Amino acid sequence: MAFKLKAGMHYSIHKFLSVFLLVVMTTHGIGQDHKVRLHALLIVGHQEDLTEDAKEQMNDIAKVFEDNGITTHKFYDDKADWDEIKKLSGKCSFLVYSGHGSTLGENNVGGICINSYVTAEKMVEEFRLKENALVCFQSVCLGAGSTAGDDDDIGKDLAKERVSSYAKPFLEIGASGYYANNYTNGVYEFLEDFLRGTNLNDAYNTSIGSWSAIEVNESLEGYNDKKIVIAARDSGGMATRTTWVNGVKTVKKVKSAKSYNVAYVGNEGFSIEAILKL
Numbered sequence: 419m420a421f422k423l424k425a426g427m428h429y430s431i432h433k434f435l436s437v438f439l440l441v442v443m444t445t446h447g448i449g450q451d452h453k454v455r456l457h458a459l460l461i462v463g464h465q466e467d468l469t470e471d472a473k474e475q476m477n478d479i480a481k482v483f484e485d486n487g488i489t490t491h492k493f494y495d496d497k498a499d500w501d502e503i504k505k506l507s508g509k510c511s512f513l514v515y516s517g518h519g520s521t522l523g524e525n526n527v528g529g530i531c532i533n534s535y536v537t538a539e540k541m542v543e544e545f546r547l548k549e550n551a552l553v554c555f556q557s558v559c560l561g562a563g564s565t566a567g568d569d570d571d572i573g574k575d576l577a578k579e580r581v582s583s584y585a586k587p588f589l590e591i592g593a594s595g596y597y598a599n600n601y602t603n604g605v606y607e608f609l610e611d612f613l614r615g616t617n618l619n620d621a622y623n624t625s626i627g628s629w630s631a632i633e634v635n636e637s638l639e640g641y642n643d644k645k646i647v648i649a650a651r652d653s654g655g656m657a658t659r660t661t662w663v664n665g666v667k668t669v670k671k672v673k674s675a676k677s678y679n680v681a682y683v684g685n686e687g688f689s690i691e692a693i694l695k696l
Contacts, residue, residue: 453613454487456693459510459547461503462494463517463531466667469495472516475556479514479606486613488512498532508546511693512554513593514605519559527560527583538587547592550692552612553585554597556605560584561598563648563678571676574634577648582638585683589641594692595684599625604680612690619686622647626680638683646683652676 460480462472473494480490491506493499507513515530520537522529528538536545547553555561561584563577572580585596595618599605604625611621626632630649638644653676 453690453694456488456512457506457510458483458488458490458512458514459503459507460490460492460494461498461513461515461517461530461532462492463498463515464495464533465517472557475603475606476514476516478603479556479609482606482609482613483512488613493532496533500532500534500536503532504544509548511548511551513547513551513588514554514556515558516556517558519561519565521560523583523587525579525583527580528587538583542587542590545591547588548693549592550594550688550695551588551592552595552597552688552693553588553593554605554609555584555599557600557602558598562600562681563650564600568675568677571652572678574648577650577678577681578634578646581648581678581681581683582646585638585646586640589644589683595682595688597622597682597684598680600677600679615690617686618682618684618688619645619647622680622682630680633678634681644684645686646681648678648681650676650678 458480460476462469462476465472476492476494480492483490491510493503518531519527520529520531520535521527522535523538529541530536559565559567560580563580564572565580581596581598584598588596597605597608597618599608608621608625611624612618616624626649630651632647633650634646634648636646638646
């Protein structure tokens, strides 16, 4: 069908297409071409008979990054060499760690457990991330507040102490956000939202789901622009506890205490845009 354009119609079509493209870009999050220059560092420490499961979970997390055009660098179990990790860390905007919690830091919290124990002090001295990096902990004792060895409700104050002690060294080496989740695939679901353009606070609120409730939401001591937010679950009943001491595994039934399982530290508006510096 032939038709004539009225005066000014070329401008209207051009304007329409511009608006349409803007809507498409907004709907689908940050453009793939921007993300392709980003790098993510993925570390899995040895976790006895749970190590293979941890690797599989981290591979799922790697796929989230890779589907967004972000290059991943994997250091799993016996391949988690600290010297090699340090060489790559400076170009990484994301760090995801899965492993045992460590007591090698302030208030007996901090550091990571890989082939060689890395203290919080050593991390600050030797390790660097790119400016505005995001750090995520998947199922790490102490990382979100609670640990497998807690017999009772540890309370908000101890939960805050543990989370802030873990987060602050990362803030010192360039990170702008810290997120920890003790639920299986919790980091996976959070990253899906964050990489889509959702800010830290909103992605966090989605990730805690209906099974946890926010217990702590306040300014982080010593950081005027950052918050510490922690969610807890009071499930009651009994739970199975598995512990390892000097390579010896112990499994027993214990009373299920209130647990602090999802946390973040950072500016609530922090997003992928800050990492990309758009």
